[in-house]
Amino acid sequence: MEVDLRGGETRTPAFRTKNPSGKIPVLELEDGTCLAESVAICRYLEALVPEPNLFGATPLETAQIEAVHRQLELELFAHIGAAWVNGPIVAAAGLVKPIEAQRARGEALAHQFYDRLESTLTEQPYMAGDRFTVADISALCLIEFAGALVKLAPKPELTAIAPSPRNSRRGCPYGSARRRNPRAFPSPRARRWRHRPR
Numbered sequence: 001m002e003v004d005l006r007g008g009e010t011r012t013p014a015f016r017t018k019n020p021s022g023k024i025p026v027l028e029l030e031d032g033t034c035l036a037e038s039v040a041i042c043r044y045l046e047a048l049v050p051e052p053n054l055f056g057a058t059p060l061e062t063a064q065i066e067a068v069h070r071q072l073e074l075e076l077f078a079h080i081g082a083a084w085v086n087g088p089i090v091a092a093a094g095l096v097k098p099i100e101a102q103r104a105r106g107e108a109l110a111h112q113f114y115d116r117l118e119s120t121l122t123e124q125p126y127m128a129g130d131r132f133t134v135a136d137i138s139a140l141c142l143i144e145f146a147g148a149l150v151k152l153a154p155k156p157e158l159t160a161i162a163p164s165p166r167n168s169r170r171g172c173p174y175g176s177a178r179r180r181n182p183r184a185f186p187s188p189r190a191r192r193w194r195h196r197p198r
């Protein structure tokens with residue numbers, strides 16, 4: 001179902017019966033049940049189709065992925081969001097009266113978080129360890145959005161977190177960290193051997 005965001009459709013009483021916070025995405029099931037929040041929707045879909053696993057295969061791994069994912073949402077998404085909401089595109093659309101100090105603060109805190117991600121991805125191939133999870137999906141979408149629409153791409157010297165379609169084909173979606181720290185980045189063959197069923 002298409003929703004006219006700019007026209008304010010998500011703020012109407014009819015839409016708020018689907019999601020009281022007046023935001024998309026909303027997954028509407030055949031029986032009319034509506035499910036809000038992107039992560040809740042993803043969890044629901046993974047419960048229906050468990051493989052490939054993105055949210056964790058053991059209690060410990062599930063909690064570890066959740067911790068990384070929440071930090072991405074609360075400490076990166078929130079700041080990119082502040083820079084976006086108070087930036088020129090949203091202002092030009094006349095949706096929000098921008099506050100320059102909030103834009104600048106969002107931008108500075110997002111860059112701080114990028115520095116932190118750079119060290120994480122220099123030590124390990126993925127956000128939450130040695131395999132691709134939902135935390136990587138969120139991180140890659142956020143970095144892409146920030147670069148394309150908020151002029152808030154990571155600085156060029158942060159080569160480990162740069163999304164890399166070329167490396168993605170080799171099994172790692174990020175930049176040149178594999179080359180800088182090869183011991184932390186075993187080849188796909190070595191990784192398969194390490195994780196073989198015993």
Ligand SMILES: N[C@@H](CCC(=O)N[C@@H](CS)C(=O)NCC(=O)O)C(=O)O
Binds near residue numbers: 005023
């Ligand atoms: N925490 C929510 C955030 C959803 C969200 O911010 N949606 C934006 C579009 S990406 C929206 O609907 N904005 C419309 C508005 O705020 O009026 C989720 O992850 O689903």
